[in-house]
Amino acid sequence: MTTTVxxxxxxQQFSQLIGQVLLGEEIIICENGIAFAxxxxxxxxxxxxxxxxxxxxxxxxxxxxxxxxxEILAGFLG
Numbered sequence: 918m919t920t921t922v923x924x925x926x927x928x929q930q931f932s933q934l935i936g937q938v939l940l941g942e943e944i945i946i947c948e949n950g951i952a953f954a955x956x957x958x959x960x961x962x963x964x965x966x967x968x969x970x971x972x973x974x975x976x977x978x979x980x981x982x983x984x985x986x987x988e989i990l991a992g993f994l995g
Contacts, residue, residue: 923946943958944957
């Protein structure tokens with residue numbers, strides 16, 4: 918489905934129009950009866966994020982939290 922709106926409507930109803938695009942509609946924006954922009958749904962499918970999908974795949978060495986050696990620490994502190 919295609920919806921045509923004038924630019925003032927588009928600016929006032931932008932969130933609603935984007936909602937329509939997310940549902941698959943195409944929005945044509947006109948000024949003085951001439952179409953100058955089209956908002957269309959992306960062809961790329963959005964992937965849903967899955968919580969803890971990669972759980973257990975990452976390992977952080979406990980030494981990561983150990984204090985820095987004095988010579989390295991001195992470089993930071995001057």
